């Protein structure tokens with residue numbers, strides 16, 4: 001069994017690590033907030049005090065961190081993975097920018113290391129069930145070598161092509177998803193403003209041609225005024241994803257007019273101090289922004 005170093009025991013990382021342990025892989029975990037890594041010790045994880053310490057002796061180093069800044073710190077910073085002079089296959093699962101993936105891949109190549117970008121789709125409950133969908137960029141032989149590791153927490157693995165193509169698809173995918181949640185919040189708020197019953201509206205959007213897993217899931221939370229606890233994916237993270245996705249689409253020579261609009265809609269959460277709430281709580285921000293009380297949590 002290859003030794004795995006895993007950086008990032010956030011809500012997604014916790015679930016992925018537990019599935020790796022369940023599948024029998026030895027995993028050494030680094031997390032900035034040590035308690036979250038220590039919570040994995042009873043399941044068999046070893047805890048490292050730095051990314052460097054985690055990477056020493058690892059066969060595979062993978063990360064599931066929030067954004068470019070976190071990734072850069074953990075891979076390239078002092079006490080970062082490269083400080084350990086690793087001799088491992090490197091895997092970036094974080095939803096980071098396309099530029100970051102390019103930078104990390106270049107750094108890996110300079111060190112003669114194999115690298116894959118392997119972002120995933122699926123909420124934390126899907127991660128707990130080991131049913132994530134993964135989008136891979138990198139060479140086929142490297143993917144083949146780590147497929148058993150990735151299989152521990154995925155339902156499907158789609159190989160898009162060379163390094164950078166996994167994150168390219170993930171960013172485009174996420175913008176589409178964010179647009180759905182933002183436009184649902186506006187539609188639900190419009191229904192409420194028009195005096196319609198929100199539960200009936202949620203049922204209507206969830207039954208008709210408008211229904212998508214995003215609409216079905218979030219319409220329920222928005223209509224009941226009961227959102228996920230603890231927060232599963234925040235408004236701030238939606239904005240991060242859209243920003244990376246819009247930047248990438250535009251760099252690629254496409255456009256993202258609706259993506260930019262979705263970022264603006266989620267952006268209404270920030271000045272109201274609601275950025276760290278669930279993405280579905282966007283409807284409350286819209287209410288407040290239009291002079292109405294945020295719905296009472298029931």
Ligand SMILES: NC(=O)c1ccc[n+]([C@@H]2O[C@H](COP(=O)([O-])OP(=O)(O)OC[C@H]3O[C@@H](n4cnc5c(N)ncnc54)[C@H](OP(=O)(O)O)[C@@H]3O)[C@@H](O)[C@H]2O)c1
Nearest residue numbers: 008009010011012032033065066070094095122123232233
């Ligand atoms: N949640 C979802 O539904 C979902 C689904 C698919 C993909 N993703 C992606 O998965 C990744 C992780 O998301 P998550 O939901 O697990 O978020 P999370 O629970 O907030 O975890 C974020 C992780 O990043 C670490 N981190 C943040 N800033 C850091 C820094 N400056 N230096 C070092 N570490 C830092 C956190 O450490 P601390 O614990 O110390 O804060 C934590 O380990 C993100 O790229 C996200 O977009 C999320």
